[in-house]
Amino acid sequence: MAELTYRDAVIRGIAQEMERDPDVVFLGEDVAKAGGVFKATVGLYEQFGPLRVRDTPISEQAILGAAMGAAMTGLKPIAEIMFSDFFAVCFDYIANEFPKSRYMSNGQVKCPLVVRTGNGAGSRFGAQHSQSVENWCMMIPGLKVVAPSTPTDVIGLLAAAVRDPDPVIFCEHKSLYATKGEVPDGEIVDTLGTAKIVRPGKDATILALALMVPRALEAAERLKADHGIDAEVVDVRSLVPLDTQTILGSVARTHRLFTVEENPRLCGWGAEIVSIAADEVFYDLDGPPVRITTPHIPLPAADILEDIVLPTPDRIAETVRRSLGS
Numbered sequence: 001m002a003e004l005t006y007r008d009a010v011i012r013g014i015a016q017e018m019e020r021d022p023d024v025v026f027l028g029e030d031v032a033k034a035g036g037v038f039k040a041t042v043g044l045y046e047q048f049g050p051l052r053v054r055d056t057p058i059s060e061q062a063i064l065g066a067a068m069g070a071a072m073t074g075l076k077p078i079a080e081i082m083f084s085d086f087f088a089v090c091f092d093y094i095a096n097e098f099p100k101s102r103y104m105s106n107g108q109v110k111c112p113l114v115v116r117t118g119n120g121a122g123s124r125f126g127a128q129h130s131q132s133v134e135n136w137c138m139m140i141p142g143l144k145v146v147a148p149s150t151p152t153d154v155i156g157l158l159a160a161a162v163r164d165p166d167p168v169i170f171c172e173h174k175s176l177y178a179t180k181g182e183v184p185d186g187e188i189v190d191t192l193g194t195a196k197i198v199r200p201g202k203d204a205t206i207l208a209l210a211l212m213v214p215r216a217l218e219a220a221e222r223l224k225a226d227h228g229i230d231a232e233v234v235d236v237r238s239l240v241p242l243d244t245q246t247i248l249g250s251v252a253r254t255h256r257l258f259t260v261e262e263n264p265r266l267c268g269w270g271a272e273i274v275s276i277a278a279d280e281v282f283y284d285l286d287g288p289p290v291r292i293t294t295p296h297i298p299l300p301a302a303d304i305l306e307d308i309v310l311p312t313p314d315r316i317a318e319t320v321r322r323s324l325g326s
Contacts, residue, residue, distance in 0.1 A: 006178070064098075080117065111167050132210075197235075211262060
């Protein structure tokens, strides 16, 4: 067991899969000798060499086009798009090309690739470099979408993504790169489509993703200490596939549902889960589901403004307390 940062877990996860399988290759902007703009790929070039770790031009279309071609011809590429906001530049590949290749070729063409990206706010990068875009991707048939919150989950879910036969969007939260966690020794392989109950509770279910997971955990501890409310926190981890069994099972036990979403309120992932809960566990609910989100606005760069718009432990705890009437 070792303590690793989220950033170092990315490096270990990529290295684990490249050591295991010589068909795994890695490409992106400044990922080789520079070690990545977030220093999440340091040492991979030196370990695996220029044929398997390749710098690309500053062209998101070129990165994903090359990755798709490599995947279609037998390799298993990991491609980095530096900021998830730049998905808008290469969205044709994400929405129209590799998610549909297996379907349109009647299974003759497979596209096993992973798109890693720095996602989310909290680093003062402003409106064009701070978005949480997982909801952009989860709407597209043929894509799998993952967003880990801990170093161990980074390694395990990245391994599962690389080994999956379909394209996976792997959202790494920029504001989590410096956080630390205990990571087991040896190979770590997780399962896509699985949520985790990271804090058991009986009075309310709080669903969270990526950076919102530690914030939800902090809010749950405050609720218990200050108001006696025992909240269960579920790390959604995977939006596609979605672990409805774990999520709905939790709601059926606690009878209350709260989602904590960093993405803008309109069309967020929590809206989809609330819709599913309304269909499947409506009569288990003792009150309406509540979504705690970022407002539907461009993200500000000023630190005080960015902090105001993102869900915080205080806002999460107060929303739950008020909704439960405590």
